[in-house]
Amino acid sequence: MLTPVAQASRLPRKPGFALPLRGTLTDETTGLGPVGIPTSFARNTEIYAEGEPAGHVYKVVSGVIRISKLLPDGRRQISAFHTAGDMFGFEVDDVHHASAEAVVAVKVVAYKWQSLLAAGAHSMSLVRDLLNLTMIGLRHTQDHLLLLGRKNALERVAAFLIEMAERTNAGPVLELAMARHDIADYLGLTLETVSRMFAELKELGAIKLEGARRVHLLDPERLASMST
Amino acid sequence: MLTPVAQASRLPRKPGFALPLRGTLTDETTGLGPVGIPTSFARNTEIYAEGEPAGHVYKVVSGVIRISKLLPDGRRQISAFHTAGDMFGFEVDDVHHASAEAVVAVKVVAYKWQSLLAAGAHSMSLVRDLLNLTMIGLRHTQDHLLLLGRKNALERVAAFLIEMAERTNAGPVLELAMARHDIADYLGLTLETVSRMFAELKELGAIKLEGARRVHLLDPERLASMST
C-alpha cells in the first residue's frame, strides 16, 4: 500500500487541469503547501484494496487507474476509470469500499483526508470543491447505472468509446489504456461480447481498429446516437 | 413543480432520524430556522423532472420517492428509492440530471441550495454533512453498479429485499411501497422476471407472500447469502 504523504517536494505543474471541476485541488487551494512526492504504481498493481482502512484521497498525476468491486466468486465490476487530474478514494467512513488499481503505470499524489478537512476549516472553497467532486462522481455513477441496467451490448460499447473520447478530448483517434477484460468489467459484459461489438461497430463503419487498442472514431455523431 | 420554501412552520419532529448520517440536516443544524411547510405529492406525481433547473434539495418527511433516468425510447432506470429522513436532489450544476417522483403519497421539505451553502459559510459542519450525504449516495450507487453489472436475477431480487428490510429495520414482515414495475426498473429486469424470482424465492422457502406487496422474510440469513 501507499505510504502516507509528508515530504517537501512540489509536484510538477501540469497543463490540462482545466476540465470543469476536475483537479480543483491544487497545492494552493488545499493550503497544505507541498503535498508529497507523487507515488508510482506499476501496471496492474494495487493502490488500495476493498476493506482496507482509508485515510487518504488521491489525485492522478499520470496514467490510468480503475476503481472496482468484487463479488466473493470473483465477478468484478469496475465503477470508474480515472485519468490525470481526477481525484479518487473518497470514503464516508474509514474503510475503502472499493479497490483502486493501476491500469497502466501511474503516478498519484496522496492527500491525507484529515488534513484536507482541517485545511477546509479555513477554506470554505476547499470543502465546496470536495463536495463538487463527490457530486460529479455521483452523477457519473448514476449515468453508468442507466447503462448497466438498460442498455444493450452495442449501446454500451458505443457509449464507452464516446466517454473515453470525450475525456481525452483529442482528435478522432483514441488510444485505449485498458484491456478488453477491463472494458468488459466496466460495461457489465464479457470480453468476448466486447470484442464482438467492436467488430460490429467496424462492420457498420463507425470505427476502424489499428491493433486492439487504437480506435479511429470514423463517425462520432453516429456512435453517439448508437449509445442511446 | 414544487414551490420554493420560506414559510414559518415547524416540521413535526419525527423519531427514526437516527440512522447514521441520514437526515442530518435538522432545522437546528441548517441554522435556517423554520424551513418551510412540507409539500405533499400524490402517488406517481413528479417532484422534479430530468432537465429541469435545480435550485432546491429535498428531505423526505413521509412516504417513498424514486429517482430515475429515462432513455429516449422510454427505457427507465431507477437509481434509488428514498424514505423518511433521506435527502435528495443534489446537483453539481443547476440542472436536475434525473427526475424524482412520488411512489406513494409523500411529504417533502425543500431547502434552497443557495441558502444551505450560505448557511454553510458559517457552519463547517453543515457543509461536512452535505459532503457526507453525497458520499453516502455515491457508495450506494456504486454498490448498485455491482448489482446491475454482475448479479443474476435471483441475486438482484434477494438483494433488493434485504436492502428494503434493512432500511425499514422492522421485523420479518416487509411492506413494499412500490409496484413490480418499479422494482424491475430499479433492478434492471422486467417485471415478469421480478415476479418469477419472487415465485422462486417462495419455492425455496426464503419468503412468503401475502398479496403482492407484503413479504415475510422467512430466512433473512439465507436471503442475504443468496444476494451474493
Add this chain to the structure above:
DNA sequence: CGGGATATTGACTCTTATCAATGCCCGTGG
C-alpha cells in the same frame, strides 16, 4: 524472432426478454 498474453471468431447454451393469456386484488358504486 519467438513466445506468452491478449484478442478474435465460432458453435452452442442458457438466462432473461417478449408476447400473451389468465388471475387476483382492491376500491368503487350500485
Add this chain to the structure above:
DNA sequence: CCACGGGCATTGATAAGAGTCAATATCCCG
C-alpha cells in the same frame, strides 16, 4: 354488502441476446 371493473401480478410459451467453452489469430515485448 356484494358485484364489477381496472390496474397489477402471475404464469406460460417462445425468442433473442449475451454468456460459455473452445479453437485460432494477433500483438507486443523481451
